[in-house]
Amino acid sequence: MYEKPTDVAAADRVIHPLKSLTRAQFAALGGDAVAYLRPVTGAVLGTLIEDAVFEAETEYQLLMAANGTPLLVTDTEDSVNDWLGENNLGLATLH
Numbered sequence: 001m002y003e004k005p006t007d008v009a010a011a012d013r014v015i016h017p018l019k020s021l022t023r024a025q026f027a028a029l030g031g032d033a034v035a036y037l038r039p040v041t042g043a044v045l046g047t048l049i050e051d052a053v054f055e056a057e058t059e060y061q062l063l064m065a066a067n068g069t070p071l072l073v074t075d076t077e078d079s080v081n082d083w084l085g086e087n088n089l090g091l092a093t094l095h
Helices: 008-013 023-030 042-048 077-087
Strands: 034-041 059-065 070-074 090-092
Touching: 034 042, 034 077, 042 059, 059 077, 070 077
Parallel strands: 034 090
Antiparallel strands: 034 059, 059 070
């Protein structure tokens, strides 16, 4: 009977192909068809969007394209769902 070696060091060297993509390659995966949603505070948004004023403690929903372009900032998930339906985009959730 043949036993397969269990070399933990070899398993650690295996790198998932998505981890080696450049920013441009990752963005190209979603193109204009995928967006992701992140809950962020107004304080964080203030650092991302210079010409807008947000309440620092309020939690907002930031919708971004796969290439990192901000698409929508709102304070409700319902607004996000309405916007996605109108613009025919899919949503990739973060876990």
